[in-house]
Amino acid sequence: MKKVAILSYDGCWGMGVFAAADFFRIVALLEQHLGLAQTYAVEVLSSDGAQVRAASGHLIRPDAAITQTGGHDLLIIPPVEGARLVAGFTPEPDMLAWLTARERGGARLLAMTTGVCFLAEAGLADHRLLATHWAYVRQMKKRYPTCQFVPQQSFLQAGSIWSTGTLNGSFDALLEILALDRGDQFAQLCATHLLVSAPAQLNPILPGHRNHCDEVILRLQNWIDSHHAEAITIERMGHEVALAERTLKRRFQQATRLSPNLYVQKVRIDRAKKLLLANSLSVKAIAYEVGYENVSFFVRLFKTHVGQTPAQWRKCETLLNTFDLG
Known part of the structure; x- marks a missing residue:
């Protein structure tokens, strides 16, 4: 079974956290209905295991701390609120170190829109083409000149690094990852039941x-x-x-x-x-x-x-x- 970690941190968009969690719930429901073995085990993690306050002000209660679990195959970084990014938001050093170690251990990293700042800050995306929200491309380029940022309706992939320009693009990326793990036909079935659009x-x-x-x-x-x-x-x-x-x-x-x-x-x-x-x-x-x-x-x-x-x-x-x- 593949392990998925969805990160949570103060100032993240809760919809990114729960959109990813709900995606894998739909995958599990489809697998159960078709009599297939469950592919993914999903956890929501924070730096120290404590509750975090999302951009909306609501609390997110994680399952564990990043140091309390391991062996993840996919790490998902939700977006950070734009106002915080503009104000100089910097990811926590221990989370950056953890992401770097996991990526070197073979995990895939998916950054949703502005969450790509984690990859850039950790030095994991130097000289790579990265997608992000169109409104923050210029700021990202100025802050991380060794990375290439472009607005993108869907997602970009460079090796183990995946980045998206929109929330729907995050679903596109997850479906592509699902196709790699479960096959194209199952991913297409999942796409038709995501309820994102008709x-x-x-x-x-x-x-x-x-x-x-x-x-x-x-x-x-x-x-x-x-x-x-x-x-x-x-x-x-x-x-x-x-x-x-x-x-x-x-x-x-x-x-x-x-x-x-x-x-x-x-x-x-x-x-x-x-x-x-x-x-x-x-x-x-x-x-x-x-x-x-x-x-x-x-x-x-x-x-x-x-x-x-x-x-x-x-x-x-x-x-x-x-x-x-x-």
């Missing part, structure tokens, strides 16, 4: 191909995510971001490690995977929904990318017909 509106963001700082290509990726069901050509993509075809192809490949056309395919297939689990639309209707009029071509393409036909992928959804998170 399953049909979950965007296929392909976060693994966003670890770059080419703002033009990021803007194009956002546009593709929103328009993937339409007829998308290289010419149209170039028009959207004012790039010549040759320049577009070169920059897109350098930034994402994919050609523009392959990226569009992957976005459409990812969207189809979510739709297949989220509703009872026919495979033909879903093919059309993601931009393919030829259902046979869509089925072949889906199997090429996923290793299963759409019908095979959908089978696990029937196990959840009676599942109720309420």
